[in-house]
Amino acid sequence: MGVSGFIGSKLTEARQARGIASRKALADMLERAASTVTRWEDGTLSPEPSALDDICRVLALPADFFLSERTAASGTQFFRSYASALKSDRAMQGARLLWLMDLAEVAEHYAYLPDVRITRPFAVGGHRALRDEDIEDIAGQVRSDWGVGLKPIVDLLPQMERSGIVIAAETMETVKLDGLSAWDERSGRPFVLLANDKQSYARRQFDAAHELGHIVLHRGLSEEDLVSDFDMIEDQAHKFASALLLPAVQYCLELTDLSLWGLERLKSRWRVSIKAQIMRLRQLNILDREAATKLFKGYSARGYARGEPYDDVWKLQQPSLLADTFNAITGEGGISRQELLANLPFKAHDAESLAVLPSGWFSRSTGHVVQLRDFRPREPGHGRP
Known part of the structure; x- marks a missing residue:
């Protein structure tokens, strides 16, 4: 007899989150027929207890994961990616983004996350009516x-987290994806998942700003809108990121040298890559096509495509909201790490990765409460109490 309450869509999600592209591949790992896995996923058949044990072992997830409905309701997911990004890679990270929503829900059970404070633009006609000046x-x-x-935003991630955006950063094992974002329409909170692959400080700044652009400009868009207007939507998020990180008036006032050296100097202040600055100057019509092409040729000749100045000096910034929250819950909150883990829908390694916690964090003791000695000087004649 099959396990009562098994949710087939959660099996599909778990398979995708583990990067298993096909049902046939999972069936081979489970030593089951592909048709059986297909029926498990489409909900026409539930696995028997022994089969569920095998599923949990292969996918490294607790049984409760497959038996619990998700309360989060993800809106359209926006991917900062190359057109050649594999569908399986998108599916994998889309599933991880859903898990980030699950993780935040548990955090909010114990603690208050920052209120969501996101500018909501008013544009008659929606995203298709947005002009460059509107952005x-x-x-x-x-x-x-x-x-x-108008000052530089030196580190964008803490600013976004203070605005109620939950951010994670993971190795995606592909250079074709830079990040993705979505609103959880149930909680009314936006989420961002950034890639750690081949990242630099300045690139992370821009990727985060790009996802913020989707959060601000594109909430409520349908999957059909995203497919039909993908290039337009990505271009709008790109222009938003440029305008946010390099406000036209102040940036142009500081622009005294239209050379690679001059842009390198401004990179040290604005924390925006030389490449992104060239594109911003082209967008603002400060550089014409010929001048921009000349700078890009010099950029390539100096080998900047493999790494710009400061990229090997500035430490890659990481989100901290969930890590700080979990540390507070298990510290001042008095909740044990094992109790916290028992309330998560997946195992420790996934929670640690998504919350940007050290590996093994859940298995470590939170320590003991101790009373400190009083080393203040005592009055003469007063010994140890």
């Missing part, structure tokens, strides 16, 4: 809401 204005409004004025 510049919206990026400026985000800066105003954050109180950062």
Whole structure:
């Protein structure tokens, strides 16, 4: 008899999250017929207890994962990716983004996450009606809401986390994906998953700003909109990121030298790559096509495509909201790490990866409460109490 309450869609999700591209591949790993796995996933058949044990072993997940409905309701997922990115890679990271939503839900059971404070643009006609000047204005409004004025945003991730955005960063094992984002429409909270592969400080800044662009500009878009208008939507997020990180008025005031050296100097202040600066200057019509091409040729000749100045100096920034929350829950909150883990829908290694916690964090003791000695000077004649 099959296990009661088994959810076939969760098996599909788990298979994708583990990067197993096909049902046939999973069937081979489980030593079952492909047709059996197909029926498990489409919900016409539930696995027997021994088969569920095998599924849990192969996919490294607890049985509860397959027996619990998800409460999060992901909106359209936006991928910062190359057109050649494999469908299986997108599916894998899309499933990981859902797991990030699950993780945040458990965190919010114990603690308050920052309230969501995201600028909501008003545009008659939706994303198709957005003009370049609208995107510049919206990026400026985000800066105003954050109180950062026109100064450089040296580290964007903490600013986004303070605005209620939950961010994770993982190795995606592909250079064709830079990140993805979506709203959880149930909780009304946005989520971002960034790639650690071949990253630099400046590139992470831009990738995060790009996903923020989707969060701000494209909430409520359908999958059909994304497919039909993919290039437009990606271009809008790109322009938003440029406008947010390099506000036109202040950046142009500081632009005194249109050479690679001059852009390198500005990179050290604005934390935006030389390549992204060239593209921004082209967008603002400060560089014409010929001048931009000349700079890009010099860029390639110096080997900057393999690494720009400062890329090997600046430490890659990481999100910290969930890690800080879990540390507070198991510290000041008095909840044991094992109790916290028991309430998660997956095993420790997935939670540690998504929360950017050290490997083995859940297996470590939270320590003991101790009373410190009082080393303050005592009055003469007063010994040890």
